[in-house]
Amino acid sequence: MHDIVNLESGGLPGVMIASSEFVDAASAQAAALGADPARVFVAHPIQDRTDDEMRVLADGALDEILRRLLSTS
Amino acid sequence: MSATSDGRVLLDPTGELSAPTRERAPRPASLDGRTVGLLDISKPRGNVFLDRLEAQLTDRGIAVRRFTKPTFSKPAPVDLRQEIGTQCDLVIEALAD
Amino acid sequence: MTTAPLPDGLVAIVKRDCPTCRLVAPVLAELASGDDPVTVYSQDDPTFPDGVKVVDDTTLDVSFALDLKTVPTLLRVDGGEIVGRTEGWLRSDWETFTGRAPLGAGLPEYRPGCGSRTLDPDIADARAAAAGAVRLVARRIDLGAHEDEVEAAFERGWSDGLPVVPPTPERVARMLTGTTRAPDDVVAVVPPDLVECTVEKVAINAVMAGCKPEYLPVVLTTVEAACTDEFNIHGLLATTYFSGPMVIVNGPVARAIGMNSGINALGQGNRANATIGRALQLVVRNVGGGRPGEIDRATLGNPGKYTFCFAEDEAGSPWEALHVERGLPPGSSAVTLFAGDGVRGVVDQLSRTPDSLARSLAACIRAVPHPKMALGFDAILVVSPEHGRVFRDGGWSKARVRDELLALLQLDGDEVVRGAGGITEGLPEGLAGMTVPKLRDDGLLIVHAGGGAGLFSAIIGGWINGPGGSQPVTREVRT
Numbered sequence: 001m002h003d004i005v006n007l008e009s010g011g012l013p014g015v016m017i018a019s020s021e022f023v024d025a026a027s028a029q030a031a032a033l034g035a036d037p038a039r040v041f042v043a044h045p046i047q048d049r050t051d052d053e054m055r056v057l058a059d060g061a062l063d064e065i066l067r068r069l070l071s072t073s
Numbered sequence: 074m075s076a077t078s079d080g081r082v083l084l085d086p087t088g089e090l091s092a093p094t095r096e097r098a099p100r101p102a103s104l105d106g107r108t109v110g111l112l113d114i115s116k117p118r119g120n121v122f123l124d125r126l127e128a129q130l131t132d133r134g135i136a137v138r139r140f141t142k143p144t145f146s147k148p149a150p151v152d153l154r155q156e157i158g159t160q161c162d163l164v165i166e167a168l169a170d
Numbered sequence: 171m172t173t174a175p176l177p178d179g180l181v182a183i184v185k186r187d188c189p190t191c192r193l194v195a196p197v198l199a200e201l202a203s204g205d206d207p208v209t210v211y212s213q214d215d216p217t218f219p220d221g222v223k224v225v226d227d228t229t230l231d232v233s234f235a236l237d238l239k240t241v242p243t244l245l246r247v248d249g250g251e252i253v254g255r256t257e258g259w260l261r262s263d264w265e266t267f268t269g270r271a272p273l274g275a276g277l278p279e280y281r282p283g284c285g286s287r288t289l290d291p292d293i294a295d296a297r298a299a300a301a302g303a304v305r306l307v308a309r310r311i312d313l314g315a316h317e318d319e320v321e322a323a324f325e326r327g328w329s330d331g332l333p334v335v336p337p338t339p340e341r342v343a344r345m346l347t348g349t350t351r352a353p354d355d356v357v358a359v360v361p362p363d364l365v366e367c368t369v370e371k372v373a374i375n376a377v378m379a380g381c382k383p384e385y386l387p388v389v390l391t392t393v394e395a396a397c398t399d400e401f402n403i404h405g406l407l408a409t410t411y412f413s414g415p416m417v418i419v420n421g422p423v424a425r426a427i428g429m430n431s432g433i434n435a436l437g438q439g440n441r442a443n444a445t446i447g448r449a450l451q452l453v454v455r456n457v458g459g460g461r462p463g464e465i466d467r468a469t470l471g472n473p474g475k476y477t478f479c480f481a482e483d484e485a486g487s488p489w490e491a492l493h494v495e496r497g498l499p500p501g502s503s504a505v506t507l508f509a510g511d512g513v514r515g516v517v518d519q520l521s522r523t524p525d526s527l528a529r530s531l532a533a534c535i536r537a538v539p540h541p542k543m544a545l546g547f548d549a550i551l552v553v554s555p556e557h558g559r560v561f562r563d564g565g566w567s568k569a570r571v572r573d574e575l576l577a578l579l580q581l582d583g584d585e586v587v588r589g590a591g592g593i594t595e596g597l598p599e600g601l602a603g604m605t606v607p608k609l610r611d612d613g614l615l616i617v618h619a620g621g622g623a624g625l626f627s628a629i630i631g632g633w634i635n636g637p638g639g640s641q642p643v644t645r646e647v648r649t
Contacts, residue, residue, distance in 0.1 A: 002148040004166050010158050013098045018169035032314040035095040046170040051121050058125035069163050071100035084337045085309040086328055086374040086456040088365030095325045
């Protein structure tokens with residue numbers, strides 16, 4: 001999260017992707033940094049997924065990722 | 074006082090018209106003509122995820138650059154951040170697990 | 171802060187670190203064996219004195235509530251009210267007061283008390299700061315555990331590019347001791363966001379700028395003056411032009427707070443000069459919301475937009491002070507705000523007569539902001555001591571200097587109209603053949619400042635004058 005926060009402060013819109021296990025930890029980290037970076041969560045587990053399963057996760061997250069990177073109307 | 078703050082307080086010097094946390098960078102209206110950086114934090118399987126995002130974005134005509142952190146356990150080195158900052162307009166970082 | 175009512179009977183407040191209190195400790199024990207209940211509050215050690223009921227007042231809450239000056243203080247309390255009070259040790263006094271005699275056998279007749287711990291300067295300051303901090307209403311920002319407090323200010327956009335002093339509640343409370351005004355007093359409505367700026371908000375930005383509390387009255391007046399319609403800080407901020415607000419301080423306050431009017435007066439190195447100007451810029455940025463790249467679209471700007479503030483050298487001046495000239499009483503203190511575009515140096519090391527020097531200065535003023543422009547811009551002339559001496563030796567008053575300069579700055583229309591000299595820029599062609607004054611009659615301010623060595627003066631150009639532009643504004647400084 002430090003990287004995204006740091007890049008955002010330099011003017012680069014960013015989003016971090018994390019597994020759903022990370023929801024609370026990400027909130028805590030954000031609070032500790034005094035920031036609120038965009039985050040998209042994908043379903044845990046990650047480690048033992050097949051390549052095909054990972055691609056399905058990526059496809060499923062894409063719309064949300066794009067939404068967080070672009071300005072709302 | 075929570076576990077994430079240690080009691081240090083500053084008083085807001087602004088007109089308090091917006092939220093006190095660090096604001097996010099302004100977002101563009103579209104990705105047309107913009108380069109998206111994909112930053113792999115080097116946790117397992119993240120590269121497969123990012124490969125797929127790269128393919129999807131490229132199919133949509135969006136320029137993509139790939140970057141990899143040397144290790145997931147530390148923030149990215151300054152050089153890498155500067156590279157991303159100068160070469161890209163937006164960044165996606167994955168995959169924290 | 172409210173404290174519990176005092177217990178009835180005899181109440182003493184003591185501290186171990188007081189020879190007189192130690193002297194009367196056995197007397198207090200004597201009194202405790204009588205009919206009157208005796209309660210002793212100890213300011214520094216709850217185990218002192220022996221032989222009596224001691225209440226711990228190391229927080230000094232009770233002592234402050236009693237406005238204690240001396241220890242030991244002996245009170246008689248009846249029905250929760252204090253009906254008698256004596257300080258120090260005087261045997262006859264204590265015997266009458268307590269109705270017990272004899273008291274303190276073997277003790278001297280009289281011993282004066284010591285200062286109460288509440289008068290200790292560090293303690294008094296810390297308490298005032300803590301009490302003040304409770305009254306502050308600005309939004310509190312909890313720093314994340316991993317946040318560096320200096321970086322935090324940068325990250326939130328509060329900085330002008332240089333580090334700011336982190337505005338903790340304690341620092342802001344201490345800053346507020348510099349004024350008698352209430353923290354929630356509204357100082358000004360600050361453009362562009364048109365936010366009501368309170369004394370507290372100015373204090374927060376003054377802390378960030380690095381001001382001392384004693385500078386705050388000057389900062390408050392500066393903010394007031396800047397936010398007037400006449401000064402038009404909004405227009406000044408939004409322009410592509412170079413200018414930013416410049417502050418000239420006059421009167422006794424300048425010396426009192428240690429401002430610089432001498433060597434390097436327009437430069438760095440003096441805390442008051444540096445931080446007062448900076449505090450104004452931070453208020454404009456943070457409270458008003460006026461930032462470069464957003465509302466502030468200056469093409470080039472100028473370094474004075476970090477800070478531009480100095481004091482006039484009145485003691486060494488051949489003339490009356492700027493603020494007196496502008497209508498304030500001698501002996502008052504004031505700030506004058508001007509939309510300054512930077513510093514143009516003037517060298518004249520050979521003129522020995524006021525006439526020659528005036529021509530030199532006029533020749534240089536002619537170029538502000540362009541030799542072929544007139545009337546639209548004001549200017550300030552900062553005359554250094556060595557140049558001031560030329561005028562003084564020649565017997566020229568400030569009014570004479572101004573009149574001569576304005577006369578020398580009557581321009582030949584043919585030279586300054588558009589196209590003249592092969593330069594497209596210039597005045598409307600209709601002015602050809604006419605005489606055009608370079609400056610309006612009120613458009614030249616003259617002040618005296620600088621080190622004693624150096625045959626130089628400075629010209630500070632303004633921004634557009636007239637409605638829609640900015641007028642110089644002078645305001646009296648009050649505490």
